[in-house]
Amino acid sequence: MKISPLIKEKIKEELLKIIEKNRKEDYVKLSSERELAQTFNVSRTTIRSVMKELIEEGIIVQFQGKGTYIVPKKEKHVYVLNSPDLKTEDPFYSKFFVALTNRLTERGFSLNFISMDKVIKNRNRDIPLLLVGLINDESIEKLKEKFQYLISIEQYFNHDKIIQISVDDYKIGWSAAEAFIKRKHNYIIHLCGPERYTAARLRKLGFLDRVKIEEGIKYEIIEGKMNYKSGYELGEKILDIFNNERKSKIGIFAANDWMAIGLIQRLKESGILVGKELSIIGCDDIPLAKEVVPNLTTFKWDVEKIISEIIELLDDIINKKKIISNKRVLVSAKLIIRETLMN
Structure with missing residues (x-):
């Protein structure tokens, strides 16, 4: 039947x-x-x-x-450790964290926020620890001694025994370069973040791997801090390139939205029509991205997918299913096309 x-x-x-x-x-x-x-x-x-x-x-x-x-009710606890470098006003992490805590609470999880001081006293290795933001190597080694399950939304290539559920940063860099190349840009610039940040390093690597295989493309890497001020200050270099490359179609991929928005402001002050005379792509899709004029083309994380993967993993841990301690899950980001990308 x-x-x-x-x-x-x-x-x-x-x-x-x-x-x-x-x-x-x-x-x-x-x-x-x-x-x-x-x-x-x-x-x-x-x-x-x-x-x-x-x-x-x-x-x-x-x-x-x-x-x-x-089956009886189970106590569902999860520890949360925020990176000391994480800024509370960061719009992406604020949005992600609110969505994560709401979903976990709905599913009956009890969230316990801890610091590195409390980690030293931890006696329950079976409670999973969720890492939010980038944690330094020394702290990671201490955490691995104290917890059986470490779950991170950042990528750590030099550590095993960390379950990593993160956005595919390499693909973001590749896709940014691809978006420019498809639209016939022939001078492509990447404003990258510091090498110590895995996300910045991977975005740069993906960008370079794509532009290097395309004939007739000029490209450049300019490093800066991943904030508004850095993007604004790097605008001076971009202006020099723009003035020297009048015949080129220029595309700029910034490591995050803050850099891109700072750059847009500096270029606007010099009379450059962003989206008409050159293109800019950011990353993270912070709320300001669709409010700045012109609206910023950027990559949007699939936050719901990342949170769903985390919850599924936590449920498996609670239900004592076999867990791979170095599991890797990469979630694609979507290019949101707005006004700063020329056709």
Whole structure:
């Protein structure tokens, strides 16, 4: 007998409500297949199919000769450690952090914010630690001694035993160069961040790998700090290039939106029509990106995808599933085309 997917999902949704309403600290017996089939007015085959999925997900369990039981509530704790370099006013991390904490709270996780001082006293290695922002090498080594599960949204190439769920920064750099090349830009510049930041290093590497294989392209790398002031000050170099390369179609990829917005401001002050006389692409899609004039073309992180991957991983840890300690998940970013990119 074929079961309608829509009916099955509806039954599963309703059954989950019953389960959550009756979940206790100990096992609670669930109604029989026959009783549930009568309650939902469906066949026992449908109920059996739904219950099979719930068993596989660890929500209910069957004991031979005794029936089906709701799995007891589990304490779901997660530690959170923010990088000391993380600025509270950073719009991207603020948005990401609010979304993450809301989703974790909805899923019943208890968040415990800790500092490196508290890490030294940690006695529960099984509670996962979520790292937000870049942590230095010395601290990472201490954390690996104290926690079985480290989860980061930054990439660490020189450390094992860290589960990394992050945006694909290499692909961002490659795609930025590709966007310019497709639009016939022949002088492409990357305003990169400091080498110590993995994201900046990977974006630069992806950018270079793409431009180097394209014939007839002039390119340049200019390093600066990843902030508004640096972008504004680097505008002087960009102005020199612009004035010396009047016949070139110039595209500039900034390591983040703050650099790009600072650059836009400096160029506007000199009368340059950004988006008409040259192109600029940023990265991170901060709220200001769509408010600055002209609106900034930029890469947007798939925050929901990253958060979903984190939650799925935390659930696996709580349910004691086998976890790969050096798991890597790369999530693509989307190019949001606005006014600063010429056709």
